[in-house]
Amino acid sequence: MSGVHRGGGGAGGVAPAHWEQYLLHVRNLSAEGNVAKLKEVMSEAQERLARCLDQPGAGGGAEGEVGPTADGEWAKLAAMMDIQEHSLAMVGLLSVCLRKSTNDNREQLLNSTAMFLSECNGEQIRLFPHIFAQLCHDYASHMIKRGKPIQGILPLTKAVSKIQLRDKMLTSVHSDICMLCLSAKIFAPARDLLNVDFTDISEDASAECKYILLYFYYGGMLLATVKNFARALHFFEICVTIPAVAVSHIMLEAYKKFILVALIDQGGKAKEIMTLPKYTSYVVSKYLQPLCSPYTELITSYYSNDLSSLQTTINKYADTYESDSNSGLVDQVLSSQTKTNIKRLTKTFLTLSLNELAVRVGLANSEEAEKLVVKMIQEGSIHAKISQKDGMVRFDNNPEHFNSSEVLETLEAKITRCMALDNQLQSLTEVIETNSDYVKRSGALAYSAGATSKEDPAQSMSFSNGSGAVSGSGPAAASSSSSGPAMGNGSVPYS
Amino acid sequence: MPLVPSVEPMQIDAEDGNENMGEFRTPQAQDPLAGGGGGGGAPQPPLAMVENPTLDLETYVQGYSGLARLSRLMFVAQHCPCLRLEALKLALQYVMSTYNTQMYAQIHRKLVEAHNALSGPGSDSGPNANLPDLAAGSSALEKIPPLDQVWMDQKAKKAALKLEKLDTDLKNYKSNSIKESIRRGHDDLGDHFLDCGDLSHALKCYSRARDYCTSGRHVIQMCLNVIKVSIYLRNWSHVISYVNKAMSTPEFSEGTMKGVDSASIATRLHCAYGLAELANAKYKSAAKHFLNANLDYCDIPDMMSAQNVGTYGGLCALATFDRSELQRQVISSSSFKLFLELDPQLREIIFNFYESKYGKCLKLLEECKPNLMLDIYLAFHVSTLYTMIRNRGLVQYFSPFLCADLKLMASCFNTTLLDLEDELMTLILDGQIQARIDSHNKALYAQDVDQRNATFEKAIEMGQMYERRAQLLVFRSALLKNNVIVKTNSRSSNNEQGDPVVN
Numbered sequence: 001m002s003g004v005h006r007g008g009g010g011a012g013g014v015a016p017a018h019w020e021q022y023l024l025h026v027r028n029l030s031a032e033g034n035v036a037k038l039k040e041v042m043s044e045a046q047e048r049l050a051r052c053l054d055q056p057g058a059g060g061g062a063e064g065e066v067g068p069t070a071d072g073e074w075a076k077l078a079a080m081m082d083i084q085e086h087s088l089a090m091v092g093l094l095s096v097c098l099r100k101s102t103n104d105n106r107e108q109l110l111n112s113t114a115m116f117l118s119e120c121n122g123e124q125i126r127l128f129p130h131i132f133a134q135l136c137h138d139y140a141s142h143m144i145k146r147g148k149p150i151q152g153i154l155p156l157t158k159a160v161s162k163i164q165l166r167d168k169m170l171t172s173v174h175s176d177i178c179m180l181c182l183s184a185k186i187f188a189p190a191r192d193l194l195n196v197d198f199t200d201i202s203e204d205a206s207a208e209c210k211y212i213l214l215y216f217y218y219g220g221m222l223l224a225t226v227k228n229f230a231r232a233l234h235f236f237e238i239c240v241t242i243p244a245v246a247v248s249h250i251m252l253e254a255y256k257k258f259i260l261v262a263l264i265d266q267g268g269k270a271k272e273i274m275t276l277p278k279y280t281s282y283v284v285s286k287y288l289q290p291l292c293s294p295y296t297e298l299i300t301s302y303y304s305n306d307l308s309s310l311q312t313t314i315n316k317y318a319d320t321y322e323s324d325s326n327s328g329l330v331d332q333v334l335s336s337q338t339k340t341n342i343k344r345l346t347k348t349f350l351t352l353s354l355n356e357l358a359v360r361v362g363l364a365n366s367e368e369a370e371k372l373v374v375k376m377i378q379e380g381s382i383h384a385k386i387s388q389k390d391g392m393v394r395f396d397n398n399p400e401h402f403n404s405s406e407v408l409e410t411l412e413a414k415i416t417r418c419m420a421l422d423n424q425l426q427s428l429t430e431v432i433e434t435n436s437d438y439v440k441r442s443g444a445l446a447y448s449a450g451a452t453s454k455e456d457p458a459q460s461m462s463f464s465n466g467s468g469a470v471s472g473s474g475p476a477a478a479s480s481s482s483s484g485p486a487m488g489n490g491s492v493p494y495s
Numbered sequence: 496m497p498l499v500p501s502v503e504p505m506q507i508d509a510e511d512g513n514e515n516m517g518e519f520r521t522p523q524a525q526d527p528l529a530g531g532g533g534g535g536g537a538p539q540p541p542l543a544m545v546e547n548p549t550l551d552l553e554t555y556v557q558g559y560s561g562l563a564r565l566s567r568l569m570f571v572a573q574h575c576p577c578l579r580l581e582a583l584k585l586a587l588q589y590v591m592s593t594y595n596t597q598m599y600a601q602i603h604r605k606l607v608e609a610h611n612a613l614s615g616p617g618s619d620s621g622p623n624a625n626l627p628d629l630a631a632g633s634s635a636l637e638k639i640p641p642l643d644q645v646w647m648d649q650k651a652k653k654a655a656l657k658l659e660k661l662d663t664d665l666k667n668y669k670s671n672s673i674k675e676s677i678r679r680g681h682d683d684l685g686d687h688f689l690d691c692g693d694l695s696h697a698l699k700c701y702s703r704a705r706d707y708c709t710s711g712r713h714v715i716q717m718c719l720n721v722i723k724v725s726i727y728l729r730n731w732s733h734v735i736s737y738v739n740k741a742m743s744t745p746e747f748s749e750g751t752m753k754g755v756d757s758a759s760i761a762t763r764l765h766c767a768y769g770l771a772e773l774a775n776a777k778y779k780s781a782a783k784h785f786l787n788a789n790l791d792y793c794d795i796p797d798m799m800s801a802q803n804v805g806t807y808g809g810l811c812a813l814a815t816f817d818r819s820e821l822q823r824q825v826i827s828s829s830s831f832k833l834f835l836e837l838d839p840q841l842r843e844i845i846f847n848f849y850e851s852k853y854g855k856c857l858k859l860l861e862e863c864k865p866n867l868m869l870d871i872y873l874a875f876h877v878s879t880l881y882t883m884i885r886n887r888g889l890v891q892y893f894s895p896f897l898c899a900d901l902k903l904m905a906s907c908f909n910t911t912l913l914d915l916e917d918e919l920m921t922l923i924l925d926g927q928i929q930a931r932i933d934s935h936n937k938a939l940y941a942q943d944v945d946q947r948n949a950t951f952e953k954a955i956e957m958g959q960m961y962e963r964r965a966q967l968l969v970f971r972s973a974l975l976k977n978n979v980i981v982k983t984n985s986r987s988s989n990n991e992q993g994d995p996v997v998n
Contacts, residue, residue, distance in 0.1 A: 170973075197966045199973055206977035213981065234963055241967075242974060244981035251981065279971070283981075348923040350931035350940055392935050402951040414958045421965040428972055 019077060026089040038128060042092040049093055053100040074109060087121040088128060095135040098142070106142065113139050114155040122162035129163045133172045133204035133211075140176035149184040153177060157189065163202055170198040172211030178218035187226050194219050194231070199424070213239055213250040220257060224329065229265035236261060237276070240288075244281045247288065253324070255288050259295045260329040263302050264336045268343055274299060294320045298330075302337055305344075307362030310337055338363070339376060346382050346395040354391045366391060542874055545575045548865040552581050558800025562689070562727050564589055565598060570871040572605065578869075579609050587640075594654040595692035596647045603642050610639055654691050661687055678707035678717075685720060698724045711746025715760060718744075722767045723797060734771040738764050759792035766795055766804055770872060773807060778880065782811035786824055790833040799872075805834030807873065809841045813848060814883035818891065821849060853888045854907050860884065889918065890927050893939060901937040912937065 022045050029038045074097045078090070094116060101109050117136065125132045136159050143152035156177050163171045174193065181190040205212050220235035236258035240251055262274060276284065289296065294317035301313040314321070314330055321330045341361045345352060354366035354373075363369050373393055376382045383396045400407075432438055552571070556564050568586040572579045583606040590599045665680035685700035701720040708714045718741035725733040741747060741764055747757065769784035785808030793801045812825050825831055826849060835842040840863055847856035860881060868874050889908065893899055905915040919939065922928045929942045 197970070199969050201973050201977045201979060206979050209979045209981055212974075212979060230959075234966075238967065238970060241971070242979065242981060246981055246983040248981045277967070344924065348920045348932060350933040351935040352932075353934060356934060390935070395931075397945070398948065398952075400948070402948060407951075411955070414955070414962075418958055418961055418965075421962060421969070424969055425965060428969065 023089050038088070042089070042128075042131070045089075046092045046096045049096045050100060053097070074112060078112065088124040090116065090120070091125065091128075091131050091135055095131060095138060098135065098138050106146075110139065110142060110146075114151070117155040117159040117162075120159075120162060125162045126165065129171070129202060129204040130207065132159070132163060136173045136176055137211075140180055143180065144183050149180040150186065152180050153184070153189045156180065157193075163204065165202070166200060168196060168198050169200045169202050170205055170212065170215065171202040172205040172208060172215075175211040175215035175218060178215055178222060181222060182218055187222055190219070190222055194223060194235075209242065210248075210250070213242060213248060213254070217250050217254045217257075220254065220261070224257070224261055229261050233258065233261045233265055240284060241277060241280045244283045247283055251284070252288050252291060255284065256292055256295050256324060256326060257329065259292070259299060260326060260333055263299065263333045264329070267302060267333075267336050267340045298333065302333065305337075305341055307334075307338060307341070310334060338372065339381060342373065342376060343382060346384065349395060351392050351394045354386075354393060357393060542574055542868070545865045545868045546577070548575055548578065548869055550578065550866050550869060552578055552585060556585060558796060558802065560796040561593075562692070563797050563799070565595075566727070567871050569602070570874075571869050572609070574874070575869055580606070580613065583609060591646065593692075594650055594657075594687070594690045596650050596654070598692050599647060599650075600642070606639055654687075657687055658684075674707045674709055678704045678709075678713060681707065682716070682720065685724075689724065694724055694728050698728065711744045714744050715741050715747055719760070719763060722764075726767060726770065726798060729774070731771040731774050734767055738768045738771070758789055759794060762788045762792045763795050763798070766793075766798060769804075769807065770798065773811065773872060773876065776876065776879070778811040778876075778883070779815035782808055782815055785811065786828065786831050788834070789830055801834065802837040803870070805831075805836075805838045806841055806867070806870070809835060809838065809845055810867075810873070810880055810884075813845055814880045814887065818849070821845070848884070848888065851892065853892060854909060857885065857888070857909060886918075886922060886927065889922060893928055893930065893941075896939075897941050899939045901932070901939055904939070 022041070025041055026038065029041065074094065077093055094113060098106075098109055098113060113135070117139070120132075136156060140152055140156065143149050156173055160171055160173045160177070163169075163173060177193060178190055181187060201212065216235045216239035220232045220239065223229070223232035223235060236254050239254035240258055242251070244251065259274065294313075297313050297317070298310075301309045304310075311334065314334060318327070321327045338361055342357070345357065345360065352360075354369050357373070358364065358366050358369040361369070363372065370386060373382070373384060373386060377384055383398055385394045385396065386392070387394065550571075552568075556568060559567060565586055568582045568589075572582040572586070575582070583602055586602045587599070587606060590602055661680065661684045665677065665684060668676040668680045681700050681704035685697045685704070688694070688697035688700060698721065701717060701724060704717050704720075705714075708717055718737045721737050722734050722741075725731075725737065741760075747760065765784045765787040769781045769788075772778075772781035772784060785804055788804050788808070790801060793804060799807075808831065809825065812821060816824065825835075825845060835845070840859060844856050844859045844863070847853075847859065864877060864881070867877050885908070889904075892904065892907065901912055901915060905912050908915065910918070916932060916934070919928065919930075919932060923930060923932075929944055930939050931942050932939055
């Protein structure tokens with residue numbers, strides 16, 4: 001009993017009985033786990049609803065009862081369905097309603113969406129997360145358009161847990177949350193989220209990697225605003241090193257910010273920080289880097305340690321930076337160069353007159369130098385004492401002697417974390433090493449081909465596109481070079 | 496000698512199209528006086544003109560033969576206005592004894608230009624006067640022998656004849672299939688090409704001889720030939736690989752060859768290797784190789800003179816060896832001492848350095864500089880080597896002190912306080928001196944690096960980096976597992992959509 005095409009109901013919407021059928025259908029299919037059929041049924045239902053909502057009202061007037069409105073329809077449908085039981089069915093219909101809603105009736109719809117997001121049944125959703133994710137995206141963009149991003153954050157946070165199988169799974173909804181936080185200019189809700197290190201990616205995110213890029217891009221921006229530059233750098237680096245064969249604007253912007261944040265955070269170290277890891281896709285070096293010449297020039301003038309040359313470069317490209325909305329970061333780069341220069345002086349001088357400090361670093365006069373040094377001492381980036389009597393600064397060594405119990409605690413915590421990470425990596429390596437494809441290609445074990453096929457370990461975690469079928473199919477399995485890009489060169493994830 | 500005017504509009508190598516002469520053009524990327532075009536893409540920086548060399552050209556070039564002499568003379572001519580004429584004349588004289596007609600034409604042209612530029616127009620007969628006389632390059636400035644076309648044609652014909660003869664000989668040998676004679680035939684052909692100045696063909700011939708080598712000796716012979724040509728071509732990687740090849744030939748490495756031969760071959764190989772390392776700026780390794788040379792068997796006029804070996808080796812050693820190595824391997828070495836005798840100035844310098852008389856040492860170095868700048872292989876490295884020597888001096892000066900007075904130090908090294916501070920800053924940042932400058936009292940205090948603290952700091956930093964990288968890797972494996980790739984397809988959602996900047 002596939003969709004019964006009753007002629008689209010008249011001005012009053014679709015017949016309720018029809019929907020009952022649909023609900024039943026969906027419930028059965030989701031119990032079976034028949035995802036393909038589900039998709040079919042749901043899209044059909046969506047179409048029908050969409051058509052119904054598209055009908056102009058009978059009277060076409062403003063007052064009174066007009067054609068089916070989105071929220072009106074929805075209210076009717078919602079009455080029929082139970083959130084927990086029919087979550088999956090509702091998702092599709094809700095998203096259609098939302099899309100077809102007009103400005104005035106959207107408010108109600110958004111509220112119901114919020115409620116739905118918070119309370120829907122995760123198990124059902126997980127069968128078919130794409131539609132749900134799409135709903136979230138639409139919801140988020142509407143909230144922004146309405147100018148009330150804050151309200152959207154909470155429901156979305158709850159929504160995330162509906163899709164996630166595990167705690168550390170990245171979904172596309174994460175990017176929406178970050179987007180809302182940025183737009184609302186608040187950081188707190190995202191803080192916990194941004195501290196999570198993801199180890200897995202959900203289906204909806206892997207289908208549309210735009211959201212992964214966006215998550216890291218927005219996340220990086222959020223972190224940069226609270227001056228957590230180290231982690232922001234981490235995020236931008238991830239964003240830029242996502243495998244790619246095509247150019248993405250998101251990556252381009254992320255790369256520009258990567259450069260700026262790297263200069264701010266790690267300008268004191270050698271220039272090699274700027275180099276991206278080996279596994280960055282060639283797209284970056286071939287297409288992106290040439291497009292970022294104002295930024296690469298910034299790098300060279302930064303490392304010339306000359307304040308005035310940096311200033312000239314900045315002035316030269318001020319417009320570019322402005323149009324990229326990066327001026328704030330660029331200013332911070334400028335001040336970070338001065339600080340780096342001062343730090344370098346602490347390594348070579350024991351005492352230095354303020355005047356000479358100003359000259360060497362490129363500041364205007366000794367008062368400015370004094371102010372800056374005081375600020376840096378307070379921040380803790382250098383250790384020094386100023387003697388105002390003779391205008392001298394005396395640089396001291398780091399008084400931290402690493403012999404307190406706090407240090408011990410921090411060290412222990414760090415070591416534990418590192419060991420946990422190491423274990424994780426070990427287990428991942430093991431999984432690959434026991435994969436029969438890998439074993440065949442690396443020829444690591446010297447036993448005959450005949451015996452191989454029977455002895456392949458059962459827990460072959462195939463990295464291919466679900467085309468599984470690895471163990472037990474003998475040498476023919478080697479021809480399954482559909483074992484995707486991941487297996488193409490042995491242990492590539494760890495190169 | 497008339498005074499050289501300070502500005503000479505001299506065009507060098509503007510129109511020379513013979514690529515075999517490439518090696519004489521390439522070292523100079525630009526003549527700073529004339530805005531001349533660059534040479535064949537050489538990566539070396541432009542060299543300034545040398546004004547006051549104290550070089551006696553005639554004795555200088557006695558130590559070289561063949562193309563080595565010619566190239567050196569050309570280099571001197573290019574870089575030293577005051578010795579230009581003399582160098583070119585000597586070169587002209589010498590080139591007549593070879594088959595190298597193109598070289599001859601080039602030298603002659605340069606000589607004419609130099610002469611005209613020097614003595615103004617009209618003071619001499621035109622270059623192509625109809626006097627077919629082969630006047631020897633006398634020291635009288637006013638007469639330049641005109642371009643001897645007759646000689647050129649003669650030589651060219653002779654060369655062609657010889658080439659033909661050698662070719663036919665080679666063909667005969669090949670038809671007889673006697674390996675030894677084929678090999679010798681190739682060698683002769685290579686020699687002839689070398690004499691004519693055709694280096695690429697020479698290289699080809701010598702390399703072809705490889706297939707016909709039947710004994711270790713032959714292999715070594717072939718290697719030596721290739722090395723020689725590669726040096727002229729400045730193909731240093733070739734030189735290095737062939738030296739290694741020769742050294743690993745069983746006969747040579749086991750020393751079963753006759754005493755004299757093996758020693759001289761060893762010297763030659765070491766010198767070639769040292770030269771290649773010098774050109775690649777690996778000074779320490781170059782020094783080590785030069786120190787292995789043996790004066791008694793140092794008979795390599797087609798590469799460099801014995802004095803050169805001493806100079807190169809001594810200078811590189813001074814720049815890179817530490818005190819004990821300098822003492823052991825240079826000053827008290829019996830074999831290298833003989834080389835140093837040939838260059839007493841350098842010996843003085845080394846001794847002064849060792850005795851910590853830095854002021855004197857540096858002054859002597861400055862005096863030597865013009866002559867060294869005229870050396871074809873050393874010229875590009877002189878300033879680097881000097882800086883290295885100076886830095887080493889500074890480090891050595893300060894090493895016994897806990898606290899040193901900057902004023903004294905500055906006077907010792909002939910600089911001002913401010914310059915010294917800058918220099919010391921670079922050295923400290925590089926890590927060569929462990930000290931801090933007390934600018935208030937103008938003193939330098941030795942700094943004890945607290946190893947324990949440093950270790951802790953490094954460990955924490957390393958831990959952070961590890962965490963970050965490991966997380967990147969784990970996430971990346973998740974990406975790969977899920978086949979996440981940024982790509983374009985018909986779905987617009989994967990396409991690069993506009994700027995996601997929300998603020």
